[in-house]
Every structure is written in structure tokens, then in C-alpha cells.
Amino acid sequence: MDTFHKRLLLPTLLLCLCVFGAFQSPNWAEVRSALHQTFTPDSLLADTLSESEALATASEEAQFSWEDLKDYIRAHETLLTKPRACSGGYMSIGYGHVLTAKDKALYKGITAAQADSLLEHDLGLARSWVESQLDLAPQELMAITHFCYAFGSSKLRKSTLFQKLKNGEPIEQELARWVHVNGRPNAYLKKQREFEANLFYGRMPKPLRPVEPLLDEQDGMQEEQTQSQAAAEDTEKADSLETTQAQMLDNKH
Secondary structure, X not given: OOHHHHHHHHHHHHHHHHHHHHHOOXXXXXXXXXXXXXXXXXXXXXXXXXXXXXXXXXXXHHOOOHHHHHHHHHHHOEEEEEEEEOOXXXXXXXXXXXXXXXXXXXXXXXXXXXXXXXXHHHHHHHHHHHHHHOOOOHHXXXXXXXXXXXXXXXHHHOOHHHHHHHHOOOOHHHHOOOOEEOOEEOHHHHHHHHHHHHHHOOOOOOOOOOOOOEEOHHHHHHHHHHHHHHHHHHHHHHHHHHHHHHHHHHHHO
């Protein structure tokens, strides 16, 4: 070993001892422990599961929901606050609630809030019946519940559509058959069946916002008349107040 290397040997040994001593200090021990805990397989698995759960939640939020279905019905069914015969010849009220002998009190008329309650009740009954008869995925259940809400459980149970659902067969063409009124195709019913098919097969996007419900024309006219009458009464009160103030000023002078 030459003189140059001998001179470097001692400083090199001292440097190695310093580094080794620092690594054995409590601070370095904590760093090593933290690094070990951060990159264990269990922690990586937990992070992966957390990300999966977040993605699943985001996916569920992006799907068409039961509240969205209610909003859809409100937007596409005319709100009747008084009984009226539907295209099928049945007396209905609210958002398509068919009146029976038990609904005598409803013949007097209902409010929009009562129509919402009827919608909640009828849709709940349809959903419970479909769930008890068929094993369907969430979006499929929603679509067939809407169909059942429109036509009733009795017609659905006796239909070819019901048998195909039981057998797990495609139903889009079968749904397309339920679009006739008095033997003639109906554009509104066609759109309803297309909505159910899109919902059943996961092609229905989540709406950005609820749409205002359709009002019965007569009820809408009555509401406009009420608003006009209220505005006229306000104007009359303002004119009366001005006249009274003018008379008081004349009396002072």
C-alpha cells in the first residue's frame, strides 16, 4: 500500500464510523420503522381497498336512483288535482293513481303534496311486488317497477314479458309491444317503454337536475287566475291607501 492510500485509510474509517453511529441513533431508528410500516403489503392492500370503495361509491352516485325515478314520473305524468278519466277509461288522480271504491275521499280533489304521497305509496307497492316475484339487479328492478306502476301487477304477472324476465331472456322487443291505445301506437307510451329499456340495460344517465312536474291545464289556469286576483287585490289596496293618505293631507290643509 503506497503512502497516498495510507493517508486516506484513517479518514475513511472515521467517516464510516460516524455514518454507522448516526444510523443507530433513535431518530434513524424511527425513520426506519416508519418506512417499514408505510410499505408493508397490508398497508398497500388497505390503500387499494379504500380506492376501490371510493370508486364504487362514485359509481353508485352516478347511477339513476329511486329519487330520480320519482322526478321522472313527476316530469312526464300530468299532475291531476281532480279526478279525470285516463286513456284506458279509468278514473285517475295525482300522478296516475287509479281511483277505486276505497278512494271516495280523493274524489273531492287533492293537493300537490298529497299527489306526492300517493306516488310514494303506489311506487312502493309496485316495487315490493316486483321484488317478491323476480330476482333483478338494481337498475332492472327500477325499470320493471316503473312498468308495474304504469300497468299494474295483474297485467304484468299474466304477460309474456313476465315469463321472459323469469327466464332471464332479453326483454327490449317485448317492452316495445306495450305502446298501443285502443289498438293504435301511442308516441307517449313508446317513449315510456324506451325509457324502461334504457334503464333496464344501464343506458339511462343520471339527470343533472329534477324537472318541474306537468300541471293539469285547468289547474294551471286556476293558479294563474288566483295569482292575477291576488295581484289585483294588492293594487286595489295600494290605491286605497294612496287615496286615504291624500284625504288626510287635504284635511290638514
